[in-house]
Amino acid sequence: MIKKLYFRAIICLSILPLAVSGQTQNRRTxxxxxxxxxxxxxxxxxxxxxxxxxxxxxxxxxxxxxxxxxxxxxxxxxxxxxxxxxxxxxxxxxxxxxxxxxxxxxxxxxxxxxxxxxxxxxxxxxxxxxxxxxxxxxxxxxxxxxxxxxxxxxxxxxxxxxxxxxxxxxxxxxxxxxxxxxxxxxxxxxxxxxxxxxxxxxxxxxxxxxxNNVHFKTAGGLFAHAEVSDGKAQVTIEADIENRGITATEATLYSYITDRNGKIIATGKQLPFTEAIRENKKLTDEMTIINPRLWSLDDAYLYRAVSLIKSGGHTIDSVNVKFGVRTFKFDSEKGFFLNGKPLKVQGVSCHQDHAGVGSALPDELQYYRITLLKEMGVNAYRTTHNPPTPELLDACDSLGMLVMDETRLLTSGQEYEQQYRDLILRDRNHASIFMWSIGNEEYATHRTDIGKRIAQNQILLQQQLDPTRTSTYAANMGNVYRGVNEVIPVRGFNYNLSGIDGYHKEHPLQPIIGTEVASTVTTRSIYVKDTVHAYVPDYDVTFPPWASTAETWWKITDARPWFMGGFAWTGFDYRGEPTPYRWPNINSHFGIMDMCGFPKSVYYYYQSWWTDKDILHIAPHWNWKGKEGQPIEVWVNTNADDVELYLNGKSLGKKEMTRDGHLVWTVTYQPGKLVAVAHKKGKVIAAKVETTTAAYRIVLSPSKKILLANGEDAVVVNATVVDKSGREVPDALDLLHFDIKGDAEIIGVGNGDPSSHEPDKCSTGQWQRSLFGGKAQLIVRAGTHEGNVAIVATGTGLKSIELPLVQKLK
The missing domain is CATH 2.60.120.260 (Galactose-binding domain-like)
Structure with missing residues (x-):
């Protein structure tokens, strides 16, 4: 029998070295x-x-x-x-x-x-x-x-x-x-x-x-956790100090905590210690934060902790860490709680590649992608199916996104146990991580006694290295209590949601989460099945036999308080695993957004029910030359109370909106303007799509206009075209050419087309990409000199554009 789980009062830190100000024997760099x-x-x-x-x-x-x-x-x-x-x-x-x-x-x-x-x-x-x-x-x-x-x-x-x-x-x-x-x-x-x-x-x-020879270890050198009660956070800091010198050392450990502005708010003890040659010394200190500001999705507040090793009157090593204070609880009857408040996990699983750059993402792209997800209403991110880059976790820490951190394989052989150990030691200080995943869909193992023993080993390892969290396993099996599921603290369901009620009834003390759900396949901006180009309609209707629509899984989830929520497959399209087609299709269709981060229609379904924003979205676009007089299926996603649809001023009927659903009209196509008018708690909301004329000029939209001149910063620039009336042309396929002026470089291009064989890297230096569904994207990396930068976009028959950007050293 699995005990009812409560996990409370957790602090997480990420080790960040002190800034380098000259090379000295006592300065960590x-x-x-x-x-x-x-x-x-x-x-x-x-x-x-x-x-x-x-x-x-x-x-x-x-x-x-x-x-x-x-x-x-x-x-x-x-x-x-x-x-x-x-x-x-x-x-x-x-x-x-x-x-x-x-x-x-x-x-x-x-x-x-x-x-x-x-x-x-x-x-x-x-x-x-x-x-x-x-x-x-x-x-x-x-x-x-x-x-x-x-x-x-x-x-x-x-x-x-x-x-x-x-x-x-x-x-x-x-x-x-x-x-x-x-x-x-x-x-x-x-x-x-x-x-x-x-x-x-x-x-x-x-x-x-x-x-220094006496130093905090790089992996796992500092770990902090806490108990929060009565307006106080009791912080425990564990330091792992190594002596690689040729003599024994007498030293002192001292730690303190500051707020984000650097003001000291808590101090620890002077802890003297002696460390022999080649010894690892583990020391523990405690201190208290009064009325801590809790890290949350909407207020991702990070404190700093500073730990120093002193010897002979000098500081010989120090680390400066960011950390967040927050509590969470997993309840088998009431679900998940963050800081004492119930929270349904509105998550996505994601692979790590992006259009134009493959797996080699600039740090800015991690923040860009997490920001897009938060705007959709996502509150949790599953790192499928491998340890993430640290910068992704930094983005989640600072932007307010929960993370399920997943190791590559469910196995406990020496090498892979070390891989899991390294993952936990590296990541356990991140405020965003709320749960570990010990693996994903290991069909040959997870129902067996071997799987049970492997899981038990990995669970015990996790509890030893990080007793502040719990773990799950992404199990693609229904109401089955065998192997891994017998010992895993939180049962993870990959699909098979028809089995959750029976499983919960039979195992009422084991919390349940959807580790992988939905797997709807859609192609952005395409609204008919196209087997030649390997496209599927951009409606929430197509899914593989093991999966479901977005609406199906979310209705199941929203109706069950004990079901903690889940992670939709996937937040973004990714290269590889083409489904339901193969060649010429070269990437997945599973994303709620495409490989560039451009939203598909299903994005607005989730945004309707995962946020409090006023959402009213019409699909498809209204450029259907040659289909005059033919029926077009129109979907409206909204969280309003009702919607009335108009075509060229004529009402096509008013419909009530039911919770977690969507609305559909069948409309006889004629060019013009399709308008939706909705009411939400007495407020009127309107949205429209309209027939455009031919593309006239290019528009470039940067994710930011000022870059740090550090050779690392980057900016995402989205390209669209508009007609002479300034309306975005949603079905444009024009080929655009890109150039750059100044000390910066284009490092990749994309358009979200899952069957495009155009290069992401233009080796000749002549950067170009066709629009797909009226959109393309380029990623620009900063140089190292201050000054102006300009991105130039041109296209045959189109009015060109020059987008100015600025690079600054600070």
Whole structure:
């Protein structure tokens, strides 16, 4: 029997190094290592074309790498200059091969069948000052896809097989101080990990860390949790301190908490300790926040905690962390509670790629995507089916989005148990995470006794490393209490919602959540089935046999207080796993938004019932030349009380709106104006679609107009066209050309067309993309100099536009 679960009073922190202000022996640094890399494809089947890897005996003697690209004197002048994050697969052409794996990965020619595209080599040269030779140095990669190996100055440092977990290596012993250092990384993507687009390369950030020999560990070095009661948050801080010096050390740990403005609001004790050589010392301190400001979806307030290690009268290491205070509870009869208030989980599952950039997203795109989801009414994000990039969690922390953090596989072998350990240690301090997921749909395992034992191991590991949260498993089976489900604290349902009532009745003490639901397939702006182009209608009507419409699952969820809510599949379209078609379709149709983040019609269904906004949306558009006199099905999504529809001023009838539903009219098409007039609590709301004339000029809409000149910032620019009356043309397919003036660069283009084979990367420098459903998108990365930037868009027969942007250093 599973006990009724209550999880309360949780604090989460994310370790952020103090800003660097000069190199000293006592200053921790966390330096971005993204710039200055050289890249070349290798070859998985021909060692000669793989720079002699496999025939040069590089593992027989330490540091002997002559004749390979690992050698420090290798000439890499012909290699391509790249800046991280870098995904080499997104730039490959689409290629049809009758193979399930290639199909599921979006018809990109990567993997064992394409040895010439499946090995990537990276080289980077850097220097470290002689004055800093007493510190320890660490290389940190937030994600390399996949099976990576790292060398420094010809010495093998280590390998990491996962394409999703962060990892780091101590490189102190191999650095040449005051001289040129050469780091080499080999990524082997011949073997995939998932059945969706995964990309390849160093597709997340890299960092060069330095710190004292006595220091907070990078992974899990600081963890905080709390009990909240009577207007107080009792904070417990756990520090994991490592001594890598050559002598024992006497030191003191001291911590304090500030508000977001830096004012100290709580102080800890001076905790003296002695640490032997190679010892890890774990210390605990407590302090109290009076009347804490609770982190919530609408007020994502983050405090800061500062912990310092002092020795000999000096601070020898310190970390500055952001954290949020909040409580949550899982109740098997009443559902989920955040800060003591009931909250239905209105979630989405998402993969990590985006149009134009593949898996190598600039940080700004993480914030852009989470903002789009919040505008829709989403309050929870499931990281399917792998550990996310840390910047996604930062965005959720600061914008107010709950996260279900999911590991890649349900297994407890040594390597994969370590992967799950690393995930928890890295992410457990994020305010946004409310639950862990130990895996997804492991059909060969999850109903068995082996699955039960694996799950029990992973659950106990999670409870050891993070007792403040609970865990679930995404189980694609109905009313089945066997294997994993016997031990998992929160039962997760992937689809099979017809079984939740029976399961709840039979297991009333086990909370239930929909870990994956819906899977409606739609193509933005297409309203008829088109098997030639592999499109499906942009109505909430088409779904695979295992799934349901959005409306079906949400009505089930909204009617059951004990059902905590769920995660719709998916928030955005993603490359790969084309459904219900295959080639020429190269990405999924599951998204509530397309790969660019442009909303589909179902977006407005969710927005109607997941927000308090005044929503009134009409589908389809009203450009149907050649269909005069034919019936058009018109859907209206709204949270109003009633809606009356008018065509060219003539009423087509008034209909009452029922909760969690939508309205439909069958309208005989004639060009003109289709208007919906709704009443909501005595207020009148109106919306319209109307027939446009031909596209006349281009419109560019940026996500922001000021960029930081740091070489990392980015802006999303959406392109549309309007007619001479200024009306957006919703069915335009014009080919647009893009150029940029100033110190910035276009790094990707897209349009959301799930069957488009146009390149996301334009290698010739001539950037272009066709509109799809009247829309396209380009992503621009900032340079490093202050000044004006301009994006120019042109198209045949269209009035061009020049969009001004500004780059600033601060």
């Amino acid at each position: 966390h330096v971005n290592f993204d710039a200055g890399w050289k890249f070349s494809l290798g070859n998985a089947s021909d060692p000669k074309r793989d720079f002699n890897y496999g025939i040069g005996n590089i593992f027989s003697k330490s540091g002997e790498t002559a004749g390979t690209c690992i050698a420090t004197d290798f000439k890499d002048s012909t290699w391509t200059n790249v800046k991280l994050p870098h995904d080499w697969v997104v730039a490959l052409p689409f290629q049809y091969v009758k193979n399930d794996d290639i199909d599921s990965h979006g018809y990109k020619p990567v993997g064992a069948l394409f040895p010439e595209n499946s090995i990537g080599w990276y080289r980077k040269t850097f220097t470290v000052n002689k004055a800093d030779s007493g510190k320890r140095y660490e290389i940190q990669f937030d994600g390399v896809y996949r099976d990576s190996k790292v060398w420094l100055n010809g010495y093998y440092i280590g390998g990491h097989f996962s394409g999703y977990n962060s990892f780091s290596f101590d490189i102190t012993d191999f650095i040449k101080f005051g001289q040129k250092n050469v780091m080499v990384v080999r990524a082997d993507a011949t073997q995939s990990e998932g059945w969706f687009y995964e990309g390849a390369g160093i597709y997340r950030h890299a960092w060069l860390n330095s710190y």
